[in-house]
Amino acid sequence: MLKIQNLSATVGEGEAAKTIINGLSLEVPAGEVHAIMGPNGAGKSTLSYVLTGRDGYEVTGGAATLDGQDILAMEPEDRAAAGLFLSFQYPVEIPGVPVMTFVRTAMNAQRKARGQAEISAPDYLKKSREVAKMLNLDADMLKRPVNVGFSGGEKKRLEIYQMLMLEPRFMVLDETDSGLDIDALRTVAEGVNALRAPERGMLVITHYQRLLDHIKPDKVHVLAKGRIIKTGGPELALRLEEEGYDGVLAEAV
Numbered sequence: 001m002l003k004i005q006n007l008s009a010t011v012g013e014g015e016a017a018k019t020i021i022n023g024l025s026l027e028v029p030a031g032e033v034h035a036i037m038g039p040n041g042a043g044k045s046t047l048s049y050v051l052t053g054r055d056g057y058e059v060t061g062g063a064a065t066l067d068g069q070d071i072l073a074m075e076p077e078d079r080a081a082a083g084l085f086l087s088f089q090y091p092v093e094i095p096g097v098p099v100m101t102f103v104r105t106a107m108n109a110q111r112k113a114r115g116q117a118e119i120s121a122p123d124y125l126k127k128s129r130e131v132a133k134m135l136n137l138d139a140d141m142l143k144r145p146v147n148v149g150f151s152g153g154e155k156k157r158l159e160i161y162q163m164l165m166l167e168p169r170f171m172v173l174d175e176t177d178s179g180l181d182i183d184a185l186r187t188v189a190e191g192v193n194a195l196r197a198p199e200r201g202m203l204v205i206t207h208y209q210r211l212l213d214h215i216k217p218d219k220v221h222v223l224a225k226g227r228i229i230k231t232g233g234p235e236l237a238l239r240l241e242e243e244g245y246d247g248v249l250a251e252a253v
């Protein structure tokens, strides 16, 4: 499903350009959930920015495909319409645009790309109510501008709301667990687990093993110095929690 081959990418312009992703290869088959762990500054967030096509990041080598489609050649909005969903470590605020308007627009772009008709207002509201209930989201929050004045926990819940509404083909969650209390963490994990499906893949980027107690990954990858240096099962996350990264970093040299 998601296939990244020998990917390299820089951040910054001209002389200041710096290689952050450096020969990274990774495959996540449909139906699987993979975790990426790694020390601070390893390039985890950069990988998710490169996959979304954010300004300021330049791919200098390699390839990334989703269902065989070259996603790096696509405009950011086409990547989203193709079903790629990324939740960011630092969610953006969108003043003036209510959550409902934002999410419905994104849903309709995705439906259009799939050759489906727009979702009707009543259908949207019905689904929105179900999802909000599951996530314990205040309906009033969905009328407010996207992320403006939201607490850290509310922003994360909102991302899960978006995911459950959009039902993307592939999701990348970048430290969706950071700064969450135990209840919010459980809510996030429930939302993610509800989206597990044979046709859907997920990449969960996290610093901590605790999220992986709730979201059981099929594989765990260690990202360091811009590439995957080790891959294992859930036991690898437990080992990292206990030993830190020094051991696997030393083995990789």
Ligand code: ADP
Pocket (backbone or CB within 6 Å): 011, 012, 018, 020, 038, 039, 040, 041, 042, 043, 044, 045, 046, 047, 056
């Ligand atoms: P992680 O998410 O794994 O903690 P990041 O992907 O955020 O790491 O960052 C990887 C490295 O890239 C860090 O050394 C960071 O300082 C650097 N970096 C990220 N963005 C920029 C930027 N805009 N300009 C220069 N360096 C950057």
Ligand code: MG
Pocket (backbone or CB within 6 Å): 040, 041
């Ligand atoms: Mg970090």
Ligand code: MG
Pocket (backbone or CB within 6 Å): 044, 045, 046, 089, 175
């Ligand atoms: Mg990061």
